Amino acid sequence: MAEASSSIVVESLSKTYQVHERAAGFSATVRSLFRRRTKAVHAVEDLSFSIAPGERVGFLGPNGAGKTTTLKVLSGLLHPSGGKVEVAGFVPRHREPDFLKRITLVMGQKQQLLWDLPPAETFAVNRAIYGIGDADFKETLGELEDLLGIAEIATKPTRQLSLGERMKCELAAALLHRPEILFLDEPTIGLDVAMQLGVREFIRRYNERRRATIVLTSHYMDDVAALCPRVIVIDKGRLRYDGDLAALVRSMRPHKRIALHFKNPVDRALLERVGAVLSLDPGHAVLQVPQAELREAMSWLLGRTDIADLTVEDPPLEEVMRELFSGVEPSVGPEGEAAGSTGGAAS
Numbered sequence: 001m002a003e004a005s006s007s008i009v010v011e012s013l014s015k016t017y018q019v020h021e022r023a024a025g026f027s028a029t030v031r032s033l034f035r036r037r038t039k040a041v042h043a044v045e046d047l048s049f050s051i052a053p054g055e056r057v058g059f060l061g062p063n064g065a066g067k068t069t070t071l072k073v074l075s076g077l078l079h080p081s082g083g084k085v086e087v088a089g090f091v092p093r094h095r096e097p098d099f100l101k102r103i104t105l106v107m108g109q110k111q112q113l114l115w116d117l118p119p120a121e122t123f124a125v126n127r128a129i130y131g132i133g134d135a136d137f138k139e140t141l142g143e144l145e146d147l148l149g150i151a152e153i154a155t156k157p158t159r160q161l162s163l164g165e166r167m168k169c170e171l172a173a174a175l176l177h178r179p180e181i182l183f184l185d186e187p188t189i190g191l192d193v194a195m196q197l198g199v200r201e202f203i204r205r206y207n208e209r210r211r212a213t214i215v216l217t218s219h220y221m222d223d224v225a226a227l228c229p230r231v232i233v234i235d236k237g238r239l240r241y242d243g244d245l246a247a248l249v250r251s252m253r254p255h256k257r258i259a260l261h262f263k264n265p266v267d268r269a270l271l272e273r274v275g276a277v278l279s280l281d282p283g284h285a286v287l288q289v290p291q292a293e294l295r296e297a298m299s300w301l302l303g304r305t306d307i308a309d310l311t312v313e314d315p316p317l318e319e320v321m322r323e324l325f326s327g328v329e330p331s332v333g334p335e336g337e338a339a340g341s342t343g344g345a346a347s
């Protein structure tokens with residue numbers, strides 16, 4: 001079923017959890033001991049996509065959309081209820097050693113580092129688990145220490161490390177065996193902006209150096225915008241969009257934002273002649289103009305106002321996602337112009 005060139009192929013995947021239903025209260029608890037009622041939670045339904053080697057793909061969706069469930073199925077931690085999944089040519093649920101050597105799953109909310117020992121000890125454990133040879137271990141560890149800047153901290157007990165330091169060591173531990181497919185579930189959660197940038201930069205460099213495939217979930221849209229040319233968006237377990245991130249933004253919000261700093265205060269009425277005024281303080285304004293009118297708007301503003309500084313941006317991705325999850329359909333979609341990007345390597 002797999003296209004030979006794909007590193008991940010998912011066909012009509014579904015995953016249903018059976019959960020026990022129990023009303024609140026003591027008598028309901030007692031009753032439930034004798035008669036258990038279960039309910040099916042359809043976490044993933046009829047989900048299909050494929051990802052080519054070397055792609056960086058953002059896997060997005062609101063809370064409870066089924067992202068973590070899908071990543072767990074792809075890494076073989078959960079069995080699918082239906083459909084087919086192939087990762088690097090393997091069926092993940094068989095958890096074959098050769099499969100495990102090719103993938104890694106990093107969950108920002110869970111840690112594999114041993115709490116009372118330094119990360120260096122976890123690195124040694126992983127080296128034994130994955131059977132990494134001496135020379136390879138030294139080379140990879142050196143490279144990861146360099147890229148992540150963790151040489152100094154890897155010998156301190158994990159419990160003494162800051163969240164950001166720990167996350168970097170988590171990444172090192174997860175990548176020592178040089179996996180070719182990385183499932184990253186919220187790898188920057190809780191990190192400050194500088195650390196987020198550091199981790200993001202590291203992921204990009206790892207992808208470029210090793211041509212590794214990256215599937216990333218993050219609630220920080222900046223991570224996604226910076227790293228993922230392609231996004232797969234799911235909602236209630238179903239595919240909502242698969243394709244080019246820029247095309248999605250263009251389709252949902254065909255506008256640009258111009259942030260302006262003026263040398264002198266400017267009249268709102270003057271700015272309204274160019275576009276929608278989203279904010280205006282003395283000396284600073286943000287305008288929204290249709291993409292097609294951007295050049296004209298800029299030259300109009302430059303000719304009639306005293307501009308000290310100007311930047312042009314896309315509308316925030318958070319807004320695009322909010323709109324998508326509120327039910328608005330993108331005008332490009334699984335069958336649209338953007339959907340063809342599934343085979344393209346990340347640039």
Ligand SMILES: Nc1ncnc2c1ncn2[C@@H]1O[C@H](COP(=O)(O)OP(=O)(O)OP(=O)(O)O)[C@@H](O)[C@H]1O
Nearest residue numbers: 017019041043061062063064065066067068069070
């Ligand atoms: N072990 C489980 N047992 C029962 N239901 C579960 C289990 N794990 C997840 N679910 C349910 O499956 C659905 C999808 O959950 P999942 O964690 O995959 O979503 P998510 O997109 O990763 O969400 P978030 O962004 O909040 O992490 C949710 O309704 C969740 O409550």
